[in-house]
Amino acid sequence: MKLEIETKDGTFVAYYSTIGLAQLNFPDDQRPGKETDDAPASAQVRTWHSLTTKALKAMLAGKKITSLPPLDLTSGTDFQRQVWNGMRKINLGRTKSYSELAAAIAKPKAVRAVGGACGANPIPVLIPCHRVLAANQKLGGFSSGLPWKRKLLAREGAPLSLTSD
């Protein structure tokens, strides 16, 4: 099930499975989604979508998220889910480096793999992959465009010493 979200920053696209929110795309991001059918959204999906919309707009405004729909992370591997869970613990306005995050899930040497897991994150913004920086406070990468990463961090007031354009 595919539904759009209009924001001041463009139109995001959310995909829902029977479990919950499965994917969120940035505006103009053509990442393929798991669209199953075009039946009308069930009452449950509409409830989820309203939560997603509210949460996304809060994030874009740099505000704290109060509630989230259930997330369908079954597309990821165990390792990727560990990483995603780990980064959901990073608070608003805080950042962690890839190596700190690797240490947080008890795999201090799996640093590069953590980077890979961030890129595989199907639900950016709500799973705050943008709060993960490289070691020296450098920006690192971002699959859907570095400008978004900068923008999100700036909106929530995260410290950005070096921007490494």
Add this chain to the structure above:
DNA sequence: CCACGGTGGTAGA
């Protein structure tokens, strides 16, 4: 600044 080796996980052949 750049080059390089050591890493762990993933996708594809």
Add this chain to the structure above:
DNA sequence: TCTACCACCGTGG
């Protein structure tokens, strides 16, 4: 299996 990627990190010119 084996191999070639990586949103990394430290060290060393």
